[in-house]
Amino acid sequence: MAEFPSKVSTRTSSPAQGAGASVSALRPDLGFVRSSLGVLMLLQLVLGLLVWSLIADTPYHLYPAYGWVMFVAVFLWLVTIVFFILYLFQLHLKWYMVPWPLVLMIFNVTATVLYVTAFVTCSAAVDQTSLKGTRPYNQRAAASFFASLVLIAYGASAFFSFQAWRGVGSNAATSQVAGGYA
Numbered sequence: 001m002a003e004f005p006s007k008v009s010t011r012t013s014s015p016a017q018g019a020g021a022s023v024s025a026l027r028p029d030l031g032f033v034r035s036s037l038g039v040l041m042l043l044q045l046v047l048g049l050l051v052w053s054l055i056a057d058t059p060y061h062l063y064p065a066y067g068w069v070m071f072v073a074v075f076l077w078l079v080t081i082v083f084f085i086l087y088l089f090q091l092h093l094k095w096y097m098v099p100w101p102l103v104l105m106i107f108n109v110t111a112t113v114l115y116v117t118a119f120v121t122c123s124a125a126v127d128q129t130s131l132k133g134t135r136p137y138n139q140r141a142a143a144s145f146f147a148s149l150v151l152i153a154y155g156a157s158a159f160f161s162f163q164a165w166r167g168v169g170s171n172a173a174t175s176q177v178a179g180g181y182a
Contacts, residue, residue, distance in 0.1 A: 028088050040157045041084045047150040048077040054143040055122070058136040065125040069147070072118040076111050083107065101165040108158035115151040122147050
């Protein structure tokens with residue numbers, strides 16, 4: 001039998017060293033921001049902010065229809081911020097047990113459906129809740145326009161996330177290496 005080598009390195013690390021390494025490795029992935037998913041998320045964040053800020057500047061609390069639009073716009077805006085941060089800092093790779101393409105597809109399809117209802121509600125309530133030419137009318141009409149743009153952005157994200165979930169245009173190895181976004 002072979003003898004045990006006399007020079008064996010038995011270095012260990014403490015948990016504090018491992019935690020410091022993971023915090024310092026938290027760098028933004030600029031490739032994500034340039035990807036179609038990153039651009040669409042940024043577009044959703046900017047346009048969603050416009051939707052809810054335009055409505056929030058009017059007396060929306062007097063009309064239940066705008067309460068629904070505010071709920072949809074603010075809720076989806078906050079969830080999109082969470083997904084953007086997860087993908088920007090590649091935190092979705094640390095939680096490998098979560099099927100992120102499927103989660104993102106379900107979120108984008110749900111967001112598209114919710115924004116369809118918010119857009120229809122907001123557009124239908126503009127004439128009934130304000131006088132033409134007044135500031136609230138213009139803000140609510142602009143919110144309807146931006147809601148339609150956010151609806152299109154979430155629809156495009158749903159399409160791309162469906163393709164990513166099905167693996168169209170890539171194999172399993174490249175989608176894992178690329179972080180799951182195109």
